[in-house]
Amino acid sequence: MIPFNKTHQTGNEINYMQEVLASGKLAGNGLFTKKCQSWFEERYGFKKTILTTSCTDALEMCAILINIKEGDEVIVPSYTFVSTAIAFVRQGAKIVFADSYADNPNIDADKIESLITAKTKAIVPVHYAGIACDMDKIMEIAKKYQLYVIEDAAQAIDSFYIDKDGVKKALGSIGHLGAFSFHETKNIISGEGGLLTINDEQFIRRAEIIWEKGTNRAEFFRGEVNKYGWVDTGSSFLPSELIAAFLWAQLEQIDVIQAKRIGLWNRYYELLSKLDLKEIQLPQVPDYATNNGHLFYIVTKNIESRNQLIQRMKENGFHAVFHYLSLHNSDYYKEQYDGDELENSDKFTDCLLRLPLFYDLQESAIEQLVENCLNPAFIS
Template sequence: MILENLPPNFIPFNRPFLAGSELTHIRQAVANGKLSGNGMFTRLCQHFFETEYGFSKALLTTSGTDALEMAALLLDIQPGDEVIIPSFTFTSTANAFLLRGAHIVFADSSPTHPNLDVAQVQQLITPRTRAIVPVHYGGQGCDMRALLALAEAHTIWVVEDAAQAIEAWHHEQRLGTFGHLAAFSFHETKNISAGEGGLLAINAPQLAARAEIIWEKGTNRAAFARGEAARYEWVDIGSSFLPSELNAAYLWGQLEARHQIQQQRQVLWQTYAAGLAPLAANGHFSLLPTRAADRANWHLFALICNSQQERDALIAFLKQRHILAVFHYLPLHSSPFFQAQHDGRPLPWATHFSNRIIRLPLYHELQPAQQQFIIQCIHRFYAQ
């Protein structure tokens, strides 16, 4: 639904947040006279992630999708290589590796959470398995300790799809720092936004130099600019993954305000939890479970309804009252594009969550009265 066409009293699912300094930084980028990538604001953002998160190297990209596509290039994924990913995810997770000719092997969700079921990954590994791509749905981590042990035993790369996981922790470690590589998204629906944007985090130091070359269209341009190369040359494959300095400047303003953003999202999340817990306790739906091992980033608030029919009816009920709630994802293994390529294994839990999840509006400027109205409407629905 297009935001501009909504009636004035419609509560959208998401509204991009302007923290305050973004436009100042964009004006500074214009004044600096460099709007293409890898300028001052790109370097500020990358340095922040390398020092604050401890990545061996951090490279801004035009999207989280591009970060995943960079990862596939960097790991030299070839036709026939197998890559294990969850079926319950967005298409970008699969497309990045399909574009390199990989065969996608879909894993089911766990019975208790939409994340990949690590317990079943062992049986999916073959001599052709090159990578496993766990997706941290809602900013909650997969069981990364078990997954890394499995990958190490079989010498398999791990690429974290951390699109929703900025500022989230798992076992007192930031998500995105476990795997060899990690891809983040700064889409406008994410906690920290650049409008469109992403980040490839490199945790395996041996991949850092080549990652920068792929990032710079297969050239040694970045090393040449630092005086580390005698000539600016084409040395490898690559593409144009760098975002504009305007996007990086906007992102820098968001990073400066990250604590404010996170605190407000926590308030909103906890307000939903308190207001809807009685309905969950009465069995009307389940709340997306949280784990003691995780420190949430408050990315989303989701209900798991008791049936698809009930979920769809609740979405329609809220829409009639000018509230936009959404569902996702449709399982990729049964999609029109991939169904014929799937090996036929049933993935019941991916289908289960796809049919029953509903996400409620959660954005920085959601007003207390609006949020209470949403909660009241859900109570009214279940009182019928």
């Protein structure tokens, strides 16, 4: 069986983890944490980065940093992972769900403004599949209404937005804050892990305090204060040095990993574009976005067709999976939801299918999958 995902190790992960064990310093914010954070800042131009134990933690830090409180409203796409919403729900926010584009799972930027009220505090665009949302439109809306923008870039490592002046900007560097994931299903992994990106300097000092359980401990260790104590809210958001060491081995090979994944994505697209797929929609990459090869998906005509394809792929030795379920229709939130029908989000819930894509996947397997499972002769 060809799995949907298979983790990739570069070979140095165990060496760097052994280095941490030999040092005797296993707790967070050590040598490898600092190396990773500096790498992100230098490569992508983030003003400040902070490693976290997950993307969820990074989003929770964002909610604290912008002082989300009971009654505030946060605009979030319905077609996303629960962490995008729950990070703000935990601080008391009301989630205002937005629909996707008809041809793209990303938040429909043209529908955001109508959702804004006097209680709106933030917009949280999610760069689905590593494909950028329309950030020029979103930032213009945010500026007009004085809102924060928090980029959920969980899937978007090494992907870029091309602005109206033709300038490439790393995803996660455009909004006030951003969040990345290094979960084992992502391009660059550490098992579990995440990253907070800070692009507005007003948040830098407080983010570090929240990260260190509400203390100014980091300032103490840098010699900036002569003692440290409890100065703000916070939690234990920082990962151990073992996680950072694993991540560092991945970052050293990011260009190799990215080239392979993008090549596989392109092979899928090349083969499927040659077929007369009247019943299947291929991924759309807008002119303002780059593609980081995170995942390859197709969209079927209905849920029955998707289920048939999943079964056919299973019979041919391939594991394909569907993805998010519309959050506005979730068991947890549907009784609270009072907005309009979100037909595009619901369409992707029923019809989007993720195909196998991982570093060690062979192009011959992609060719076999397309020929035996996605040939129009087999699709009803």
